[in-house]
Amino acid sequence: MKIRSKLAWTYIILLVIGIITISAYSILTIRSFLLEEGEKQFERDALSLALAASSFKNDEQFDERIQQQAQLSRYEMAVYDKDGVRFLTFPEEAFENVAPYLGDSLMTELEQRDGNPIIQNKEQSPKLIAYVDLGQSDNAAQYLRISQDKGQYYAAVASIRHIIYAGMFFSIGAVIIVSFLFARYIAAPILHLNAAALDIARGNLDRKIDLKRNDEFGTLADSLNHMASTLRADNEKLKRLNEKQSQFFADITHEVRNPLHTISGALEMLELENLQPEKKKQYMKTAQKQILRVARLFEDIKTLQRYDFDESFITRKKIDLKELINEAEQAYQPIAEKKGLELVTTNICSCKVNADPDKIEQVLDNLISNAIKYTLKGKIEIGFEKKGEVAEIYVKDTGPGIGKEHLDRLFDRFYRTDKARSRDKGGTGLGLSVVKGILNAHQSDIKVESTVGKGSRFYFTLPILD
Structure with missing residues (x-):
């Protein structure tokens, strides 16, 4: 029934x-x-x-x-x-x-x-x-x-009883009619909501329930609309994640295949009997370089995986930005000089922040190494500025800059503005993704300002300790 x-x-x-x-x-x-x-x-x-x-x-x-x-x-x-x-x-x-x-x-x-x-x-x-x-x-x-x-x-009494009986039968008839009409009125939104819920369950997440009522049925309709909207958003998010995951595995396969091909070719050359010692040394060096590249790739993937699933990914401590930046400058100064670049620091003073020192050092390493890698001439500047309760740390270069069409996807995993040149430079395509993951774990974010032909400025903020 x-x-x-x-x-x-x-x-x-x-x-x-x-x-x-x-x-x-x-x-x-x-x-x-x-x-x-x-x-x-x-x-x-x-x-x-x-x-x-x-x-x-x-x-x-x-x-x-x-x-x-x-x-x-x-x-x-x-x-x-x-x-x-x-x-x-x-x-x-x-x-x-x-x-x-x-x-x-x-x-x-x-x-x-x-x-x-x-x-x-x-x-x-x-x-x-x-x-x-x-x-x-x-x-x-x-x-x-x-x-x-x-x-x-x-x-x-009989006359009155007949009047009462007549009124009773009339009332019963009216009750039957009104009851069916009232039941229809009450059941209509239930049937409507049931049909809508079944429609949503079949996957029609664009279904919107237009039930203009101010009672519990109206509230339920609003809840179903909100649920459909949430499911639609989640579905879109899952689609995007699925696409990114598919692309991620495809990129991993591609990134691993190239160095493996290089290693395989080098090993084949090493098997030649009359191979000169200089060539043998060159092929050995090439194979070692590609092995290190694969190792870096999987190390970056491991870091990203920890960011996705490990709540204890970072361990905050009281650190001095001055010491951290000076150490980064000393580490990369020889590399910059070898390439003919000027690596400088500005406005360096003692500034205590609350962060994970190892992870922030990894962020600076990625940003500075990228700046050196892509800057052909000029200088690279490292520093920070105090802005209220936070310190804004930046790495600025005079490199080729980044086009606006790339800025939105710059921090996606394996995304490269120039894939061929990036692979030639030995990158894994995960450096900036690792940076973004580390800073997100610090409730911060990496940002970039770039002009094609003039250079780029990468920066992020950390809370200053009193």
Whole structure:
């Protein structure tokens, strides 16, 4: 059974039970009220008729007056003398099955009530009966019995019951119609949300649920839209990661294949019998160079993997930038001089920062070695500037610069602006990716400013310690 039908029948059953219960209670309450009021009125009428009967003269018109009272009041009346013997009835057929005299116990009870009537309302009896002691009367009458069919009271109850039944059936019909409409209204957003959720589950992440409601259904629709948006973003991210991963493995294969080919060729040449010692030494040096290149490649991959998965990738300490930059300058000064480049430091003073010294040294090594590698003439400048609570460390060169089209992907793994020239220079294509990974672990980032033909400036920031 569909949820709409379940909701409709649940409302119908509950409301029908409520309507029937209220109707039955109303009928019983009204019936009890009418009978109670009728009995009170009957008691008042009995007293009035007894008072009138006691005032009639004992003459030839006595019987006629009693009959007139019975006709006017529409009650059945019987008159008894002091001995409790009935001597007058109206109408006579109403008393055919009634004893012609009163019992002693009943007369005794009437005398004790001091003129108050005795009302008999037995469930098995179809009539309401009242006995009244007339007391001192002007005629032979001592006791008066009046009666009336209960059906006169039940007739009003029956009329009201029919009205209530009619209203009840009308209400039930209205409840059925309204319940189905209400269930449809309630179930519509559920069905809509279910269809949308199934659509999203099938992969249609562009599906948007347009449910303009301010209740829980509207909130759920917004949540599903947000979920679809998140899944769509995650899906796009996974696609990009998958593409990068595929490219990454392809690049690794390519990067490893080239030095392996070179090593294989060198080994083949070394197997020649008449190979001159100079050539043999050259091929050995080439093979060693390519082996070191492969070793650097896998060392860089290991560093990047640690950055991706190891939360303890860095160990922060208090370090002095002055000492770190001076050590880098001393290490690379001979290499720069050999290439005819000027390696200088500026604005060097003591500055304590919170960072991993080994990892920051690795960052400087990559940046300085790249600057030396790609700068043909001019100078390379290393330094830092204090900017508020951080120190901005930079490496600036007068190299060929980098085109704007390369800046967005410059730090991607294995990305090269000039692949052929980069391989000739022995690079792994992972240096700047390693730099970015290390600095991201420090909650920092590597940035670059470059102009083609004028040079580049790589820089990053670290927090200064008080």
